[in-house]
Amino acid sequence: MATNTFDAGEAGTSRVIEVPERLPDPLHQLDPRARQLWRLGSAISGAMFVGIVALGTFGAARFLPDFEMRWAWLASGITLALAILNAWLSPNLRYRYWRYDIRPDEADLQHGWFTRTRQLVPMARIQHVDTRRGPLDRRFGLASVVLYTAAGPAYIPALANEVAADVRDRIATFANIHDDL
Amino acid sequence: MAESDPHPQSSPVEPVSPPAPATAPVDAEWHRMSPRFVFVGTLRQLRGLVIPAAIILITGNVGRGGSELILIGIAVVFTVLAALGSLIEWWNFRYALTDRELVVRSGIVQRQERVVPYGRIQAINVSEAPLERVAGIVRVTVETAAGGTADIDIRAIAQDKAPQLREALAAARAQARQADNGIAEDATGAASTVATETPSATTGGELLRRLSTPELLALGATSGRVGPMAAVVGATLQFGAEIMPESWWDRIPWQQAEALQSVGVVASLLFVIAALTWLLAIGSTALAFGGFELRRDGDHLLLQHGLLDRKRRTIPVARIQAIVVGEQLLRQPFRRADIRFESAGGEAEGAAGDSGVLFPFLPRAEVRALLGQAAPEFATDPTVPMSTRLPRRSLRRYVFGATVGWVVFVGIAAAVLGLWLHRWVDVVTWQQVLLLLMATPLFAWLGWARWRDGGWVVENGTLLLRWRSVSRQTLITRASRIQRREMTADPLQRRVSLASVQLSVASGLVGxxxxxxxxxxxxxxRLLAMLGGPRHEVVIHKVPATVEPS
Known part of the structure; x- marks a missing residue:
């Protein structure tokens, strides 16, 4: 897998090139710790889901005469297996396909391992920018960036704190142009 | 909650130096809200407890030994908690005015840092509620064009400092706007909450077009209201049968009613229902759209319509983001169309923006001319051929999608009616199901029509995007109005190099x-690239070395 490239490059110094025929993929990856963060998140939500399924099925087995105990074991077991599989695989896949670029003209986001989504948000349309750090994010020293346009927000999750701050500041700089929508 | 905070603050004095990570703007001074926020915030939080407390006091058995003490104890605990919460909130909320933007930090569990470039500020509002007035503080909110509510909410600023803050923000905004395109008139600074004169939508302005009576009738006769009205008529008939007095039932000559089974009677009954439905549709359309007038008064469009309840609407022309020209299935053969608009609410109006009908019924050939007068930015012939059409290989998906949807719908409906609801509804016969399934080719045609109509064309920065749901729709917008461009592709689409495109314009809260x-x-x-205009090359920016190899 391609690693991050560390060429120097000041914001705002890029050249304007022709309107391209193709959209080359964005180059920047999220922070590798994103995988651990998402794994922990999936594990927590998975555990809750398994708990609910187990409670429901074992409850049914206890109180409904027709419902045998082995069905409860089976349902809970399958759910548990799926939850483990999900927590194990999906963070890697998500991380692998997440790419973003912050160019002076627009933010370019690409993500999704199943349905792949490409989002282009012109800097001139961005109204304000957030960085967010939830309790889990802070455990891993990560933050997400939210770009707000008049047609809804776009998200870049799981960047290292410093990177998120840098991304946010660059966006704010590029976006600081009055524009009547 | 607060105790689990792993990032202790560094300095207790105000203004505060930026704590730990390099997330702070370089040479900015951090400010906290007025400390009086703690007092007001505590009272506000306690206010929510007044009613439950009163209920407990009234219904509970107060007065029995020692219960007052418990109640007082609970009250004290709540007060302390509320005060503590407000204190932490106050402590965690900081704002800074840097040279280019307003930065606000907030949040206890979820830490948030919001950056608003000065040039993006749409409105600065100062307000005070009674409680705040007593405490001598005001609330300052800052709005951008994103969303409808306050994007920055500084809830407690000392009364004497508020004008200063507002002036500073207004000046910064004026400067940012001037530095950019020199839209000086718009950026006269002091104009923070400008209330430009909104013309009252009565009869002012130049009349652009009025819906004539024949047009109104044609609109009703071809309207989609036929569907809902059919439901109303059906329900009325059903309900009528239910509430009919017993004696009426007895009077019906049942021998003759056997004839109801005969095709002729059923057909004529259906005909009556259809005619009734149709008349109702025309009537309700006339009520809603009767006397439809589109006027223009300088920078505003004035809409009014409705026979009984006259609806009036004012739309700033400059806030219109997109136009959608619709051609209903029944109107398409007659080349009649309707025009709808998407508008981002006005800065002065403070409206969240919305969408609606610009004109409900007119010859397709007149659309361009009317748009030329009403919204010149979007004046285009909506019938121009699309330069990019859907590829042959996606036809299969459109036809399949439309037909499978129908078959599944019929199947589920038959199953539900036949298996579960047979106690209340007469048993569904397989003939009926077959009859419904005979409509499948109709849906196959619809799928084909969707495929045939889909496409887009971009010319001189104007985009036309055409698609069909049932009626044919053509979106007209400017590349500069598009807030976000998006393409998605699932694995099946990727396999054959297809993708779905989505374009977002500002409208309402969600666009x-x-x-x-x-x-x-x-x-x-190509479309996504083209709408972005000339592209900047990608600059790889520095990213801290990755901790582990991937």
């Missing part, structure tokens, strides 16, 4: 989203 499924992937990429 207006328009798209087309199963277009050629390269065409889609």
């Amino acid at each position: 207006g989203h328009y798209g087309l499924a199963h277009a050629d992937r390269h065409d889609t990429e």
Whole structure:
């Protein structure tokens, strides 16, 4: 897998090139710790889901005469297996396909391992920018960036704190142009 | 909650130096809200407890030994908690005015840092509620064009400092706007909450077009209201049968009623229902759209319509983001169309923006001329051929999608009615199901029509995107009005190099989203690139070394 490239490059110094025929993929990856963060998140939500399924099925087995105990074991077991599989695989896949670029003209986001989504948000349309750090994010020293346009927000999750701050500041700089929508 | 905070603050004095990570703007001074926020915030939080407390006091058995003490204890605990919460909130909320933007930090569990470039500020509002007035503080909110509510909410600023803050923000905004395109008139600074004169939508302005009576009748006769009205008529008949007095039932000559089974009677009954439905549709359309007038008064469009309840609406022309020209299935053969608009609410109006009908019924050939007068930015012939169409290989998906949807719907409906509801509804016969399934080719045609109509064309920065749900729709917008461009492709689409495109314009709280499924992937990429204009090359920016190899 391609690693991050560390060429120097000041914001705002890029050249304007022709309107391209193709959209080359964005180059920047999220922070590798994103995988651990998402794994922990999936594990927590998975555990809750398994708990609910187990409670429901074992409850049914206890109180409904027709419902045998082995069905409860089976349902809970399958759910548990799926939850483990999900927590194990999906963070890697998500991380692998997440790419973003912050160019002076627009933010370019690409993500999704199943349905792949490409989002282009012109800097001139961005109204304000957030960085967010939830309790889990802070455990891993990560933050997400939210770009707000008049047609809804776009998200870049799981960047290292410093990177998120840098991304946010660059966006704010590029976006600081009055524009009547 | 607060105790688990792993990032202790560094300095207790105000203004505060930026704590730990390099997330702070370089040479900015951090400010906290007025400390009086703690007092007001505590009272506000306690206010929510007044009613439960009163209920407990009234219904509970107060007065029995020692219960007052418990109640007082609970009250004290709540007060302390509320005060503590407000204190932490106050402590965690900081704002700074840097040279280019307003930065606000907030949040206890979820830490948030919001950056608003001065040039993006739409409105600065200062307000005070009674409680705040007593405490001598005001609330300052800052709005951008994103969303409808306050984007920055500084809830407690000392009364004497508020004008200063507002002036500073207004001046910064004026400067940012001037530095940019020199839109000086718009940026006279002091104009923070400008209330430009909104013309009252009565009869002012130049009349652009009025809906004539024949047009109104034609609108009703071809309207989609036929569907809902059919439901109303059906329900009325059903209900009528239910509430009919017993004696009436007895009077019905049942021998003759056997004839109801005969095809002729059923057909004529259906005909009566249809005619009734149709008349109702025309009537309700006339009520809603009767006397439809589109006027223009300088920078505003004035809409009014309705026979009984006269609806009036004012739309700033400059805030219109997109136009959608619709051609209903029944109107398409007659070349009649309707025009709708997407508008981002006005800065002065403070409206969240919305969408609606600009004109409900007119000859397709007149659309361009009317738009030329009403919204010149979007004046285009909506019938121009699309330069990019859907590829042959996506036809299969459109036809399949439309027909499978229908078959599944019929199947589920038959199953539900036949298996579960047979106690209340007469048993569904397989003939009926077959009859419904005979409509499947109709849906196959619809799928084909969707495929045939889909496409787009971009010329001189104007985009036309065409698609069909049932009626044919053509979106007209400017590349500069598009807030976000998006393409998605699932694995099946990727396999054959197809993609779906979605374009978003500002409208209401969530925006207006328009798209087309199963277009050629390269065409889609070209469209997305083209709408972005000349592209800046990618600058790889420094990223801290990764901790572990991937």
